[in-house]
Amino acid sequence: RYLNQLKEDDSLCRQAQTSGTFYLFHNLSPFLQKVGKKYLVPQLSAAEMKGILEKFQEAEQWIEKSVLIGCSDEHRPCFALDLGALDKSVIESELQGSFTDLRKALFVLDGKDSPLLALAQSLLRWHDSHQYCSKTGQPTQKNPAGSKRVCHASGVTYYPQMSPVVITLVSNRSRCLLVRQPSFPPGMFTALSGFCDLGENVEEAVRREVAEEVGLEVESLRYSASQHWPFPSSSLMIACHALVRAQRAEISMDTLELEEARWFGMEEIVEGLKREPSSSKQDDGSFLPWFPPKQAIAHQLICEWVQQQTA
Secondary structure (H helix, E strand, O other), X not given: OHHHHHHHOHHHHHXXXXXXXXXXXXXXXXXXXXXXXXXXXXXXXXXXXXXXXXXXXXXHHHHOOOXXXXXXXXXXXXXXXXXXXXXXXXXXXXXOOEEXXXXXXXXXXXXXXXXXXXXXXXXXXXXXXXXXXOOOOOEOEEOOOOOOEEOOOOOOEEOOOXXXXXXXXXXXXXXXXXXEXXXXXXXXXXXXXXXXXXXXXXXXXXXXXXXXHHOOOEEEEXXXXXXXXXXXXXEEEEEEEEEEOHHHOOOOOOOOOOOEEEEEOHHHHHHHHHOOHHHOEOOOOOEOOEOOOOOOHHHHHHHHHHHHHHO
């Protein structure tokens, strides 16, 4: 309720900016600090933010660009701020850390920080791409919380939106199917995924995506969970398990979408879950399969399949 009040009450939100904490980004890359072998996401106080921004001109203007991304149980608000127009090296030197690509950050961070960083990046990206009204072409204005943008010329209010995406682990009971796209890091396999078409429900989207990408007919499916995911833009990942008939398990891959699609047995999946990206390269230059990080819902789907097999 307090979070909603901050979104609706501009003066209350501006006041909260003076007592809240801040996650820093630079061109959508979050700021991390390495402490021992762990990577942490520092939350800077308003005073610390002011100290950093005083090294640059127009410090007060930057605080107004922050977006609200949550609050603690003690009602301490949390904001995200992208300092992409400022000198990255100065900030990194001052805070003894580095701005890191979010995809890489998800591999090294604890789970509690990942959802907030994903939300923050998605919201910052949305504001960057919605600075003008699609109806009038006039500039839109962000409210202090960053929960909307308004075109005062037309009166249109814009709100951040998510695109629904189905992500599906296909199996034929004894094996599960994983795929690669050409843009993936070497050796990484994951579950099938695709955006829902306009007018589709989840079941229709799953059946269509499986048929289009690997040429298989879904016999039955069940919902697993959902997750916000910031790539390629703000998406709601709707995770499902899909069963296909073992007798009709011949893959017919869509080569425009995928680089590789194949069946994995239980032993290979268990080994892949243990494998780190850095240890997947072999002496001959090839790569052993590895899977998305624990923070990704694809990892959860794969683990659920393993648990089902061993039950």
